Amino acid sequence: MKPFRIRYWFRRQRGFESSTFAIRDLLSESLAGTLQRPARSALTGLGTVLGVGSFVAILGLTATTSSQIDSRFNLLTATEVSIEDIASEQNQFAGIAFPVDADARIEQLNGVVNAGVYWNVRLGTGTTVRSIPTVEGGGGEQVEIVAASPGLLRAAVPTMAQGRIFDxxxxxxxxxxxxxxxxxxARLGITTLETHPAIFIGEQPFIVAGIVQDVERKPDLLLSVIVPRTTAERIWGPPTESGTRMLxxxxxxxxxxxxxxxxxxxxxxxxxxxxxxxxPDPKTLRGNVTSDLNQLFLLLAAICLVIGAVGIANxxxxAVLERTGEIGLRRALGARGRHITIQFLAESGVLGALGGLVGTSLGTVTVVTVAVIRDWTPVIHTGTVAAAPAIGFLTGVFxxxxxxWRAARIQPAEALRH
Incomplete structure (x- = not known):
């Protein structure tokens, strides 16, 4: 049992003596009780550290990624327009409503960078794409064939691994x-363009002009075979179904x-x-994205806080059971039940607050570290940092x-028998 450094002050009130518990002594005793067994206190506060740290990290990372979403929308999505051919759906026009010089007409508009028409070519069932010579053990690949004008590839902003796009x-x-x-x-066994490799789409040969490593728009193009629009019309005819678009x-x-x-x-x-x-409106989509992230990860933070609260309660x-004798001695010296209640609430609150401070620090460091690694600008709201230690304190008090309450119900005579 630890030595007492507390004094219970007595004053006269309505004809009898009443004891008081000074705030200074309360804080001193609470901190001493928490640090009496530092290893156990550290392990107990770990749940609160994880919960509060997750809370700060989640809100900080979602705020940071929201900023990056805005930036990406400004660069890509906010600079992208799609035009759909709906003439055939309205039974107003048979064939392609886009004129032959559609790219040139749109690119003359002020503010347009690139534009291109495209559609998916409908081939017969079982038509495959194969290289010459055919890859050992393979019978060809069944992939989408995209007929496109040159402007589509330019609008997609490709990164070429080898060769060039058609012009x-x-x-x-x-x-x-x-x-x-x-x-x-790679699946077709084409590793270099120096040998001028060819592929067959069904029975039609095509020279591979370029291999695309990545694109900034329309990533599905990486899984397709892209041929000139005019070539597709000459071999397979114009599209018979709706689905022609312009990017x-x-x-x-x-x-x-x-x-x-x-x-x-x-x-x-x-x-x-x-x-x-x-x-789409970037603010609306950003709100949807951040809302989904917040709901998911804040649930995980709440679970961590519950685990931390259970650990502190346990x-x-x-500690109440171990310090039964001490509680009885305090009661015998004049401490009331509410003084005992306040003391243990203060100890659990101090433990939760310490866990909240450590968790806030770890969460902030996590946000800054991720932002530095990803070359982002870290965004952490001051309200989040201010609220996090308070959440830890309230978790400890709860x-x-x-x-x-159980400690306050211990009777002095019964406690002093232990």
């Missing part, structure tokens, strides 16, 4: 050339304007043949309610 010359001459993704090239990349701030002007620029006689899809209850 206006290949498109105007309807050349049998193709561009494929790096993974598809437009714009300058920042011009996307909404281009979405309004594009249908008229493509077909002044029938702008209703097209449906323009402007970029340790405080054990966890100590039952042990403190």
């Amino acid at each position: 206006d010359y290949h498109s105007e001459a309807a050349q049998p050339v193709t561009v494929i993704g790096a993974n598809l090239a 437009i990349s714009t300058k920042v701030g011009a996307a909404i304007q281009i979405a309004n002007e594009a249908p008229t620029a493509l077909r002044p006689d029938h702008p209703g043949y097209f449906k323009a899809v402007p970029p 340790t405080t209850l054990v 966890a100590g309610l039952y042990p403190a």
Whole structure:
């Protein structure tokens, strides 16, 4: 049993003596009780540290990633417009509503960077793509064939592993050339373009002009075989079903304007043949993303806090049982039941507050570390940092309610028998 450093002050009140518990003594005793067994206190506070640290890290990382989402929208999604051919759906037009010079018409609009028409080619069942010579043990790959004008590849902003994309010359001459993704090239056994490799789409040969390593827009292109639009029309004919689209990349701030002007620029006689899809509102999508992340990860933080509260409650209850004699002696010296309650609540609160401070520090360090590694700007709201230690303190106080109530019910005579 630890030595007493506390004094219970007595004063006269309505004809009898009443004891008081000084705030200074309360804080001193609470801190001493917490540090009396530092190893056990540290392990007990670990749950609170994890809970509060998760709380700070989650809110900090979601705020940081939200900032990055805004930045990415400004660079990519906020500069992307999609135009859909809906003429066939309205039974107004048979074939492709996009004119042959659709790319040039859109690229003349102020604010447009690149634009290209594309559609998925519908081939017969079982049509495969294979290289010459065929890869050992393989019968070809069944992949999407995309017919595209040169502007589509430019709008997708590709990173080339080898070779180049096809250009206006290949498109105007309807050349049998193709561009494929790096993974598809590896599956087909194409490792270099120095030998001018060819692939067969069904029975049609195509020269591989380039291998794409990555794209900034339309990542599904990496899994497709891309051929010039005119070549696809010459070999397989125009698309017989709806699904022809145009991808437009714009300058920042011009996307909404281009979405309004594009249908008229493509077909002044029938702008209703097209449906323009402007970029989504980045604030709305960011709100949805951060809301989902917050709900998921704050649940994990709450679980950690519950675990920490259970640990504090268990340790405080054990401390009550171990210090029964001390509690009886305090009662005999004049301490009231509420003084005992306040003392144990203060001890559990100090334990929770210490865990909250450590967790806040660890959470902040985690956010800054992740931001530095990812080359981001860390964003942590001051309200989060200020609230986190308070959450730890309240968790400790809540966890100590039952042990403190039980300690206050111990009778002095019964306690001094231990």
